[in-house]
Amino acid sequence: MSVDADTVRKIAHLARIKLPDERVEPMMNELNNILDWVEQLREVDTADVEPTTAVIANRLRWREDEVTDGNVQEKVLANAPKPLHGFFAVPKVIE
Amino acid sequence: MSDLTNLPIAAMRDGLNRKDFSAKELAEAHIRAVEGARTLNAFTVETPERALAAADAADKDFAAGTAKPLSGIPLGIKDLFCTEGVETSASSNILKGFVPQYESTISARLFADGAGMLGKLNLDEFAMGSSTETSACGDTINPWRAADGRNLVPGGSSGGSSTAVAARLVAGATGTDTGGSIRQPAAFTGITGFKPTYGRCSRWGTVAFASSLDQAGPMARDVRDCAILLQSMAGFDAKDSTSLELPVPDFEAALTGDLLGKRVGIPREYAIDNIPADITALWEAGRAMLRDAGAEIVDISLPHTKYALPTYYIIAPAEASSNLARYDGVRYGQRETPDGGNLIDMYEATRSAGFGDEVKRRIMIGTYVLSAGYYDAYYLQAQKVRTLIKRDFEQAFRECDVILTPTAPSAAFPLAEKMDDPVSMYLNDVFCVPASLAGLPAMSVPVGLNADGLPLGLQLIGDALDEEGLFNAGYALERAAGFSAQPEKWW
Amino acid sequence: MSNYRIEGETGEWEVVIGLEIHAQVTTKAKLFSGAATDFGAEPNTQVSLVDAAMPGMLPVINGEAVRQAVRTGVALNCEIHKWSRFDRKNYFYADLPQGYQISQFAHPIVGEGEILVEPEGGEPATIGIERIHLEQDAGKSIHDQSPEFSLVDLNRSGVALMEIVSKPDMRSPAEAGAYVRKLRSILRYVGSCDGNMDQGSMRADVNVSVRKPGGALGTRTECKNVNSVRFVEAAIAYEAQRQVEVLESGGTVNQETRLFDPARMETRPLRSKEEAHDYRYFPDPDLLPLVFDDAYVEECRKTLPELPDTKRMRYIEQLEISPYNAAVLTAEQETAAYFELLLNETALKQGKDAKDVGKAAANWVISDLFGALNSEGKSITESPISAAQGAELLALVADGTLSGRLAKDVFAIMLETGDDPGKIVEERGMKQVSDTGAIEAEIAKVLEANADKVDQYRGGKDKLFGFFVGQTMKATKGQANPAVVNELLKKALDG
Known part of the structure; x- marks a missing residue:
């Protein structure tokens, strides 16, 4: 499988990375180079193999339902590029 | 370099206990070393005031007889660990100026045990790289130089850590290892690096690269120092759902050097083409050293080894593409808003300006392999092959106690040599990645120099949770190898 | 479908x-x-x-x-x-x-x-x-x-x-x-x-x-x-x-x-x-x-309460409540909880089986209580009348202390004051009078004062019976047990 320029543009948009036109072809070549190389995985027979879920045996621990966190508005907003009245401001979204 | 900075941590500990020198003197000696080594660009942020404050506290503790395991030991912290009040950028422009309001579990544990922080150490951007050249904070230079005087890479992604330890700027450092990021730079700089079993060290507060692979570990002068540091770093953390709820063994106590009755496995699949003869010879020598320490050498097979690297380069970018989605310019980090741009324009501009080429490449690959129609062929297949790789190791550890391989397929290479060819850069991790995929503990021990006088390391891989056996094998190898070479100070 | x-x-x-x-x-x-x-x-x-x-x-x-x-x-x-x-x-x-x-x-x-x-x-x-x-x-x-x-x-x-x-x-x-x-x-x-x-x-x-x-x-x-x-x-x-x-x-x-x-x-x-x-x-x-x-x-599973469908069927089958009323009572858990508390108290107070008081309790909740709550825009959890108070009111009706009419008056006072019905009846003397002697005395006065109408009645003007009932009730300030009044009047007039 190899990707074409349109796919590269689509993937870049899905990933929200602006890709100037002149970068599309180089990126396409780089991706295809890598994809060609990982292609060899297809030759492995995995018919009855389960995908890995936990690499080291472990079980999911459950928290108690207690309020132990929050009320740290200052910390939450401390690094915000554009804090406004306790909110994070972003360019206006029209729904 | 002064005598104090040349001591291993165990000797610093003894000297501080005996009051041969104060923690303040130790910190000051290191601060001078850091200041004198800016050419190497090992640090992204220097924090001498933190090191001095910890030293003051340590001296009081020594006076009061209340010293802690790492009191007065000045460390460097890889800039992937969030440090409260100290800028943490993961060497990325997108996090430039980010000052965490929290302390990572790993750094918090080290500081709670009395360690000081000399600063934050450079790395490949978001730990994606094998040479520290993808850092937005500039290249870190290996203190070891090529015979022709060219600057070499310190390995990566923990290249700031490897350089700082090798150049005697810090007593020890934290690293993180996703696919070799502790072991390969350790090998490139003649130091020891240890990646514990996945889940031993909490990931809480460490900037995530690939969650199912990321593990913190120590990088230090020798095996004992790594054991001392991991003792403080390891342990259960309820804030990390993948943390192992197990007691932490006494790692230092495991260092006997006696391998009698132990079997060392040599995986035939690691004898790959195009490996320099000196590395093959080193591997041979390593076998002899372990045999001399009492071990039996056995041939083993890890049949899916050749698929490990492509498997890794699907799983790690897939997880990364999702883990790095949070860098969007909304809540922290850099924001770029084109004039009149909407929210999507802001995302695209921010992420385009904030991420470097390698990070973008990996996000693109990761996004692609998870996208509709390709998930089964790439991601699912990779997770299945990962199961097979893990099974290979389970089989192997029925026949042996520890596995010996080279750490990297080459010694440190010159700057810029591999930056234009991602796949050749990825091949650096060919020996490290299988253990990462299987979640196993592994370490690199410096064993010798190549023909050019550059350090080479051997990797030991242990069974899951058998850090003690692994440390002891590393200790035996270290004693037999007697590696004592240091880079000549040129900076 | x-x-x-x-x-x-x-x-x-x-x-x-x-x-x-x-x-x-x-x-x-x-x-x-x-x-x-x-x-x-x-x-x-x-x-x-x-x-x-x-x-x-x-x-x-x-x-x-x-x-x-x-x-x-x-x-x-x-x-x-x-x-x-x-x-x-x-x-x-x-x-x-x-x-x-x-x-x-x-x-x-x-x-x-x-x-x-x-x-x-x-x-x-x-x-x-x-x-x-x-x-x-x-x-x-x-x-x-x-x-x-x-x-x-x-x-x-x-x-x-x-x-x-x-x-x-x-x-x-x-x-x-x-x-x-x-x-x-x-x-x-x-x-x-x-x-x-x-x-x-x-x-x-x-x-x-x-x-x-x-x-x-x-x-x-x-x-x-x-x-x-x-x-x-x-x-x-x-x-x-x-x-x-x-x-x-x-x-x-x-x-x-x-x-x-x-x-x-x-x-x-x-x-x-x-x-x-x-x-x-x-x-x-x-x-x-x-x-x-x-x-x-x-x-x-063990921590689950009885769910609305099961509850509704139980009300219909065991309490003989109409399907419509059962559906209304079980739609909200709070209503059902109120109703069941009322039902238990009512059965206890009257010494009866739940199924014998179910219909009365259901009717009271749906017509009286809901009517009042709706007009005040309140939910059942905000009811000024507790289930225990409701049960007491129903018991007062069942034992003849209150007539249906008196019960409505008492209910209105309960809504306003939140007082127990027993207390209201006691303090305001709203008890229904079933004492035949007292009623007979009032009847005698009524008949005496209306001798002409007595004659007309006895002459065949049956419709005047209601007039005598009204006069007697008025004379007893509405507290006379209407059934007793009826019986005694019949006896006095038809002799």
């Missing part, structure tokens, strides 16, 4: 409806962080560093959310999956801090089940549940506070939701409305969601398509975040009509997300250009599979 049809120019059309209900799980803390979930707090105060997706922050699951999802699944007769998994749903939005929502895509905690709905005036129908999964809520973007910016509040970010997905089994707005009401009732009984649609603790995504009856499924549209039963019904009715018009005028229905506008009671496409979604689901590597055993499911 509903016979709801849209009459188009080309004939009848059938509507096919599926609902995805997002129900906020009743927990104190969020699904993966320890921040609080209370409604209406200051912006970004109920936010932990995990909810704000700071670098290196990790999720740890709240066991209570798991428990409530399992209890809900059991209550809806669903398959419970003892092995489930969290996946990341990847997309960018300002109020989605991680850049992904942690959800359960491939392996939900709860599988197929069903729910019986009875639309008013329609046929009962069984609606299939496709699945229930746990997921994080997103934050909130506010668009109307600043001319230049949208403002992001993460208080809701990470709050535990159950997404309850129906099969496309509904065929009319009424059926869909009944489904939402029934689901809400069950969730409230179970206690896994407060069902508060005003505050957004329950929202519906409404999927609608139309087809010729029995034909192949049409293209569906989805109206997101509809937040009342009435709006769900209105959105379906509007959307179905619109789709029929589009199709009959030769157009095609676009598979799209639409907004329901409650002001105009219509749907419209989102103004923002909709992106082709590719959510790139994959297992969240920060979490392990969610696993529990049969014993845990049993434990959850």
Whole structure:
């Protein structure tokens, strides 16, 4: 499988990375180079193999339902590029 | 370099206990070393005031007889660990100026045990790289130089850590290892690096690269120092759902050097083409050293080894593409808003300006392999092959106690040599990645120099949770190898 | 199955409806962080560093959310999956801090089940549940506070939701409305969601398509975040009509997300250009599979209360309450709880079986109490009259202390003062008089004062009997037992 320029543009948009036109072809070549190389995985027979879920045996621990966190508005907003009245401001979204 | 900075941590500990020198003197000696080594660009942020404050506290503790395991030991912290009040950028422009309001579990544990922080150490951007050249904070230079005087890479992604330890700027450092990021730079700089079993060290507060692979570990002068540091770093953390709820063994106590009755496995699949003869010879020598320490050498097979690297380069970018989605310019980090741009324009501009080429490449690959129609062929297949790789190791550890391989397929290479060819850069991790995929503990021990006088390391891989056996094998190898070479100070 | 049809120019059309209900799980803390979930707090105060997706922050699951999802699944007769998994749903939005929502895509905690709905005036129908999964809520973007910016509040970010997905089994707005009401009732009984649609603790995504009856499924549209039963019904009715018009005028229905506008009671496409979604689901590597055993499911089952359908059947069969009254009493758990308390107290006070006082208790709740509460706009939990007080009132009627008329007077005073009925009767001397001597004395006076009318009565003017009853009641200030008055008057007049 190899990707074409349109796919590269689509993937870049899905990933929200602006890709100037002149970068599309180089990126396409780089991706295809890598994809060609990982292609060899297809030759492995995995018919009855389960995908890995936990690499080291472990079980999911459950928290108690207690309020132990929050009320740290200052910390939450401390690094915000554009804090406004306790909110994070972003360019206006029209729904 | 002064005598104090040349001591291993165990000797610093003894000297501080005996009051041969104060923690303040130790910190000051290191601060001078850091200041004198800016050419190497090992640090992204220097924090001498933190090191001095910890030293003051340590001296009081020594006076009061209340010293802690790492009191007065000045460390460097890889800039992937969030440090409260100290800028943490993961060497990325997108996090430039980010000052965490929290302390990572790993750094918090080290500081709670009395360690000081000399600063934050450079790395490949978001730990994606094998040479520290993808850092937005500039290249870190290996203190070891090529015979022709060219600057070499310190390995990566923990290249700031490897350089700082090798150049005697810090007593020890934290690293993180996703696919070799502790072991390969350790090998490139003649130091020891240890990646514990996945889940031993909490990931809480460490900037995530690939969650199912990321593990913190120590990088230090020798095996004992790594054991001392991991003792403080390891342990259960309820804030990390993948943390192992197990007691932490006494790692230092495991260092006997006696391998009698132990079997060392040599995986035939690691004898790959195009490996320099000196590395093959080193591997041979390593076998002899372990045999001399009492071990039996056995041939083993890890049949899916050749698929490990492509498997890794699907799983790690897939997880990364999702883990790095949070860098969007909304809540922290850099924001770029084109004039009149909407929210999507802001995302695209921010992420385009904030991420470097390698990070973008990996996000693109990761996004692609998870996208509709390709998930089964790439991601699912990779997770299945990962199961097979893990099974290979389970089989192997029925026949042996520890596995010996080279750490990297080459010694440190010159700057810029591999930056234009991602796949050749990825091949650096060919020996490290299988253990990462299987979640196993592994370490690199410096064993010798190549023909050019550059350090080479051997990797030991242990069974899951058998850090003690692994440390002891590393200790035996270290004693037999007697590696004592240091880079000549040129900076 | 509903016979709801849209009459188009080309004939009848059938509507096919599926609902995805997002129900906020009743927990104190969020699904993966320890921040609080209370409604209406200051912006970004109920936010932990995990909810704000700071670098290196990790999720740890709240066991209570798991428990409530399992209890809900059991209550809806669903398959419970003892092995489930969290996946990341990847997309960018300002109020989605991680850049992904942690959800359960491939392996939900709860599988197929069903729910019986009875639309008013329609046929009962069984609606299939496709699945229930746990997921994080997103934050909130506010668009109307600043001319230049949208403002992001993460208080809701990470709050535990159950997404309850129906099969496309509904065929009319009424059926869909009944489904939402029934689901809400069950969730409230179970206690896994407060069902508060005003505050957004329950929202519906409404999927609608139309087809010729029995034909192949049409293209569906989805109206997101509809937040009342009435709006769900209105959105379906509007959307179905619109789709029929589009199709009959030769157009095609676009598979799209639409907004329901409650002001105009219509749907419209989102103004923002909709992106082709590719959510790139994959297992969240920060979490392990969610696993529990049969014993845990049993434990959850044991904590379930009697559910509305079972309760209603019991009322009908054991208490002989009318199906309509039984349905009214069981629709809300609070009503049923009040009724059952009243019933037990009433049976106890009167020394009778519950089934012998059931009808009277039901009638009093539905006609008297509900009438009064409705006129004051109060809910049953705000009733000024406790179940014990209600039982006392019913007992006073049953033992003859109060006549029906007196009971209504006492009830009115209770509503106003909150006093016990016994106290009211005592203090105000409102006891019904059944003492024959006292009544006979009053009758004698009445007959004496109206000797002429007595003669007329005895002369055959039977209708005057009512006049004597009225005069006697008046003379006893309404407290005479009317039955006794009747009997004694008959004896005195007919002699």
